[in-house]
Amino acid sequence: MKLVIAYIAPFKLDEVRDALKEAGVTGLTAIAAQGFGRQSGHTETYRGAEYEVDMVPKVRIEVLVDDTLAPTVISTIETTARTGSIGDGKIAVLPVEDVIRIRTGERGRDAI
Amino acid sequence: MKLVIAYIAPFKLDEVRDALKEAGVTGLTAIAAQGFGRQSGHTETYRGAEYEVDMVPKVRIEVLVDDTLAPTVISTIETTARTGSIGDGKIAVLPVEDVIRIRTGERGRDAI
Amino acid sequence: MKLVIAYIAPFKLDEVRDALKEAGVTGLTAIAAQGFGRQSGHTETYRGAEYEVDMVPKVRIEVLVDDTLAPTVISTIETTARTGSIGDGKIAVLPVEDVIRIRTGERGRDAI
Amino acid sequence: MDSGDTAWLLTSCALVLLMTPGLAFFYGGMVRSKNVLGMLMKNYIAMGVVTIVWVLVGASLAFSGSTSIGDYSVIGDFGLWGLKDLGLSNELFGMSYPDNVHISFQLMFAIITPALIAGAIAERMKFTAWVAFVALWSILVYSPVAHWVWGGGFIAEQVGAVDFAGGLVVHINAGAAALALVMVLGPRLGFRREVIRPHSLPLTLLGAGLLWFGWFGFNGGSAFAADEFAGNAFLTTQIAAAVAATVWVLAEAFTHGKPTALGFASGAIAGLVAITPAAGFVGPLGSLAIGAAAGLICFWALRLKFMLNFDDSLDVVAVHLVGGIIGALLLGLLAEEAYGGVAGSVEQLGRQALSVVIALTYSFAVSWLLAKALDVTMGLRASEVDERGGLDLALHGEQSYALSE
Amino acid sequence: MDSGDTAWLLTSCALVLLMTPGLAFFYGGMVRSKNVLGMLMKNYIAMGVVTIVWVLVGASLAFSGSTSIGDYSVIGDFGLWGLKDLGLSNELFGMSYPDNVHISFQLMFAIITPALIAGAIAERMKFTAWVAFVALWSILVYSPVAHWVWGGGFIAEQVGAVDFAGGLVVHINAGAAALALVMVLGPRLGFRREVIRPHSLPLTLLGAGLLWFGWFGFNGGSAFAADEFAGNAFLTTQIAAAVAATVWVLAEAFTHGKPTALGFASGAIAGLVAITPAAGFVGPLGSLAIGAAAGLICFWALRLKFMLNFDDSLDVVAVHLVGGIIGALLLGLLAEEAYGGVAGSVEQLGRQALSVVIALTYSFAVSWLLAKALDVTMGLRASEVDERGGLDLALHGEQSYALSE
C-alpha cells in the first residue's frame, strides 16, 4: 500500500477530490498548509513596514491506496491539479506497512 | 521505528491522547484536517444555494514509535477512537528511517 | 529520496526556512499543529473551571529531499531550531518512493 | 411632549436593541466553533419572534388595563392588541414622550429577557423547541411579571417593591427560567468530562463591550426622561460595572493566580445586572457597594453548577439570577430617598425579598412546566449525533467559519 | 432651534455613519477569506471618498438651489460648494436644528448608498476602478436622484411620489446600479461551478446587528425631529425587520428544511430596506404587512440571479432593488394619512410606480455607461491571477488573518 501526498493550490481541491472519487478512490484527508517553493512569494506591507513573505497557501492532501490504484491516483492528481504555472505543486509516494479501519478492525487492503 | 498516522473524530482527541499516554507514548502531534470517506457529507445552504459538502472535520494525529510499541499504539487508538459508526477513521503505519531530538541531537529510539 | 518531517516551535519557522533555503533546499511545506510531549502543558481557566491542556502549538514542516541532501537538511534544522529547552521538537526521516512535479510531470530527483 | 426626553428615549430604545446582538456575541464566543451560529440564532431569533408576539398581544397583556384577582392586578387585557390603537399621542402612558416610543422601549426589554436564557441551554437545545419556548414564555411569563412590576400590577401596588430597570422583570425572571430549562434539558454530552473551551474570547469581549454600551440605554432610559435622574442612573451603572469587573479579576488573581479576560467581561455583566434594579435609587457610593458585592458573590456562584450538578452552560444562573437578587435586595438597604424617592430600610428590604421570591418562583414553575410540555410534544433536545457534530450544520445547514480559502 | 430635535438628529447622524462599517462586516463575512479586506475596503473607502465629494460639490448639487428643465427641477447648483457658506444657522433648510447637522445627516446617506453596491461586485473588481466609480457615481447619480426626491426636484413636486428615508434614493438607486455594474463586470471565476462559501458568518451577523441598530437613525432620523412621527418610524422599522427576518427563516425551513443564520440576517435587512420608504407613512400593522412581503418576495428573488445568470455576488438586487420596490409600492397602498400625511390609494400607487421606474432606469443607465467608460479606460476587473490568489494580497498587500502565532 502507498500513501500519496500532494501539495496543490487551494482552489483545485474540489476538482481533484471529484476526479479522485471518479477514479475509484474512497477516501482522502486534506489539510491547510503553507508552501514555499519556486513560486515567488509576495510582499505584505503593514503601516509602511514591508515584509517579504515566501509562503503561499496550499492544500496538502493525502490518500492511502492499494498499490494497484496508486498510478491512477497519481495521474489523476497530475491532470486535474495542473494549470501549467509555477506553484502547481508536487506529489510524493510513500510506502505504507499497514492500514487499519478503526470501526471494524479490518487490516491492509480491506481497510482502505 | 514507525510513524503511526490516525484520522479520528475531533471529539475523540482528548480520550485518545490520554489513553496513549497511559500506554507509554511520550509524544504525539495533532493537526486539524478535513476528511472525505464513506461517511456521507452534508448539505450546506447559503441564501438558497445548496452545496454538497463531502468533507467532514477530522483530527489527524501522528505518533513516532519504536517498533515494539507500535502494536500497542495501534490497538490503543483502535479501542478508544472506535464508536462503531461510519467515520471512525483509519490508522496507517509508515516506516521511519531515523528520528532526531532537536534539543539534544539524540538519534533513533532514544530520540522518541 | 526522503521526506524529512520536523516539529518545531512556531517562532522558529522563519529562521529554519531561511537556513534551509541557504542550504540549497528549494521547497518545503509547513502546517500548524498541536504537540504533546515532554514539554509540560499549561493550565487554562475559564470562569473558574480549570483545564489542564497538554497540547502546545507547534509547526510541522516537511521537506522532500534527495538522499544526498538529507543530512544537510537534518543538521540545518537541528542547528537553527535548537534553543536547548524542552519542546524544541523532533525530526523524522521517511523513505519516499517517488516524487512528481505536477506542473511538468517530471519524476524523481528532478521533481524536487 | 418634550423633544429632549423623546430624543433620549429613542436613543435608549436603539441602545437596548443593540444589546441582543451584543449578548449573542458575548455568548457566541464562549461556545465551541461547531455551535456558534446555533448560539447566535437563539439570540437573534428573539428579535424576530418576540417583536411579533409583542405587537400582537404581549404589549397589551403587560401594559394595557388590568385584570385583577381581588385587589391584585395580575395581568393586563387585550385592549392594545396589534397596537392598532396606539396612535401618536402620549395619553396612554402619560409620559413626556410619545406612547409609541414607550412601547418600543418596553419591547426591547421583552426581547432581551428570553435571549438571556439562551446561555443556559447552549450547544444542545433544538432550534424549533427554542422558538416555541421563547414565544410562549414571552406571553406566559414575561408579560405577567412585567405587568406586576411596571404595568400597575400587585408587586408594585401591594407588595411595594421597586425595580428600576429590570432586576425582577429581566434578570431574576430569565435566571429562574434558565435553571428550570436546564433541569429539564440535562447537561451537554461531555459536561465535566471533556474540555469545553470558548472558541473565540475576542467575540465574547466584543459582546461585553456592546452590552456595557447598550446598558446605558437600559438603565439610563429607565428614568423615562433626559434629566438628573437619568444622569445618576447612568453614572451608577458605569460605577457598578467597573467595580464588579475589577473585583472579579482580583478574585481570580487570588484564587487561580491569573486575572482573565473572560473574568473581566463576566464581572462587568454581573455588575450591570446587579445595578439594574437599583440604578436610579442609589448614588455613586451605593453603586460602588453593589458592584463590589456582585463581583464577589457572582464569582463565587459559578461553582454552584458544579456543586449541584446542572449544566448551566454559560452561567445564566450565577450571573443573572444571583446578580439580579443581589441588586434587588441591596437596593432595599442602600436606596437613598433623594435619588429615586425610595429610602433603604429593613421594611423595604423585606418587600424586595418578597418580590424576589414571587418572581423567582413564578418564573421557575411556569418555565419548568413549559419545558416539560415542549419536551413531551416536540422534544427539547437535539439528537446525540447532531450534538456531537455541532448544531450549526445539523440544525442550520451552515458552517460558522471557512477560513481556508 | 430645538435642542431635543438637534440631539436626536446628531445621534441619528452617528447611527447612520455606523451603518457603513456594519455593512462592511455584513458583506465581509460572506466572502472568502482571501477577499475580506478587499470587501471591507470597498465599503470603508466610501466614508472617505464620498465625504470629500459631498463637501466639494455633492451636497450643493443635491440640496442647494435648483436647475430646471421647464418646470422640472433636475439638479441643484454650486451655491454651497465647499460648504463655505454653510454657517451656523438653520436658515438654509429651515429645520428645527442647524443646517450643518442636516448636511451631515444627508452625507451619511450619500456614503452608504454606493457602499451598498459593493456587495454585487465582490471578489473581483479592481480597487482603483471602484474608487473612481464611487466618486463619479456619487456626483452623476446620487446627487441628482437625491435632488429629485428630497431636494425640491421633480419627483417630489411633479410626480408626487414620496420616499420617507430612501427607498428610491438609496435602495432602488443602489440596486439598479449594482445590476448594471455586474452586467459589465461579469461573473466571478467559478461562479455556479465552485463552492463559494461565506468565510465567517459571525462577522455577517455582527454586521446585520450593527445595521439594524443604525437603521433606527436612518429611519427614525428621517422624521427630522424627536417627536411622535420619529417614534412611529422607529417602531415600524423594528416591526418590519423582525417580521421579514422571521418570515425568511420560515420560508427557508419550508423550502430547504433548515432555517439559517444567514437567512435571518438577510431577511432582517430585506425588511429594513422595504420599510425605509414607508416608515413614517404607515403604522404598526402596515409595517407588519410590508415586512412579511419583503421576507417572502426577497427570499424568492434570490433565484433571479441564477435564472438570469448574473453574478450579483451578495444579492444586492434581490435585497435592495427588490426590497426597495416592495416598500415604495406598498406604501402607495398602505399609507395612512394620520401618520405622515399621505393616504394610500391607487393614484398614489401609480405615482410611486412611476417614481420607481424613473429612479431605476436613470440609475441603471448612467451606472452602465459609467461602468463601460471605466472598463475601457482603466479596466474594471482584477487579473485572473489576482482573483485566484485573492484581492487582499493582490490589491492591498495584506492578509486578513494570520492566526497561527
Next chain:
Amino acid sequence: MDSGDTAWLLTSCALVLLMTPGLAFFYGGMVRSKNVLGMLMKNYIAMGVVTIVWVLVGASLAFSGSTSIGDYSVIGDFGLWGLKDLGLSNELFGMSYPDNVHISFQLMFAIITPALIAGAIAERMKFTAWVAFVALWSILVYSPVAHWVWGGGFIAEQVGAVDFAGGLVVHINAGAAALALVMVLGPRLGFRREVIRPHSLPLTLLGAGLLWFGWFGFNGGSAFAADEFAGNAFLTTQIAAAVAATVWVLAEAFTHGKPTALGFASGAIAGLVAITPAAGFVGPLGSLAIGAAAGLICFWALRLKFMLNFDDSLDVVAVHLVGGIIGALLLGLLAEEAYGGVAGSVEQLGRQALSVVIALTYSFAVSWLLAKALDVTMGLRASEVDERGGLDLALHGEQSYALSE
C-alpha cells in the same frame, strides 16, 4: 437644565465609553494571536480601574476647586472625593445639564486616555505592572493636565491655549507617555528581525469603525450642548477623518504601490486625533486642511520608530502624539472666531505651541519616572519565555481562539 442638551450629553457619554472597546479591537487585531487577550485586557481594564480612581479622587483633582502656585492653578482639591457631594443639580459646573452627566462624560475621557498608551507596549508588558501604571498615571498625569486645560488651570487661564476635545489632555498626553514607557520597557523580542504581522485586520477595522462612531460623542459632546456648535464639531470630525484616511491610502499607493485597509483605518484615526483639539474652532474647510495634514504627516511619522529605534508597537507616537500636535498647532492658525470664539493668529499659534511643550514635557517626564519606579519595584516586563509563548496563556491563562471543534 435643558433636556435636549442632557439627551445629547448622555448619548455622548455612551459613545465615548464605547471607544475603549473600539480601541481594544483596533489594537487587538494588530497583535499576534498569542497576545490578543492580553491586548484587549490592557484596554478593558482601564474601564474598571480608572472608573474607581475617578470616583475616589480623580474627578476631584481635575475638576473640583483649585490649588495654585502663585497665580497658576496646578491641580484641583479633594472636595469631591467619592463623588459624595455630587448631588443631582447642575450647580457645580453650571452646564445646562446635570453635574452627574458632566462627571460621567469626563470620566469616559479619563478612561480612554491611558488605554491609548497600551498600543505602544503591546505584546510584552506585564499585566500587573500595567494596572499599577494606569492607576497612578491617571492620578499623577491625567488629572493634573485635565485640570490645567479644562478645570480652570493655568494652561487655559495664563497660557491662553485652547483644546476643544482633548488634543493636549488626551492625545499628546497619551502619546508622550507612550514614548516614555517604551523607552523604559525596550523593544519586543524579534523587533525589526521577525515578521510580526497583525493577526486579524478585520478586528482592527471593526475597532476603527467603532472609534469613528464613538468620536462623534467625543468631539460633538465637547460642545456641551445640542446646538449648532455641536453640529459643526460633528461635521468637522467627519471631514477630517475622511480626508486623512483618503490621503493616507493615497500616500501608500504612491510609496508602496498599494493602498491598505490598515492604512485607511490608521489614517482615519490620525484625522480624528488631529481634529480633536480643533473640532469646534474651525469650519469645514479648516477641517479638510487639518485632515490632509494629519494623513500625510502621521503616515510619514511611522518611520520615526525605525529611525530612532524604539518599538512603539502600534504607533501611538506617530498617530496620537504627532496627530495631536498637528491639530493643536494648526488650530492656532485655522481657527475662525465665528465657530468657537478663537481667531487663528501667530499669537494663538504661539500659545498653542507653548501648551504642547508643557503637556508633552510633563507627561513624558512623569511617565518616565513612573515607569522606572515600577520597573525597579515590581518589574515592567513579562519574562522571555512568557513573551515567546504569548501573554494570553502566560498572564491570563486563556487562549484567544480554539477554532478546531
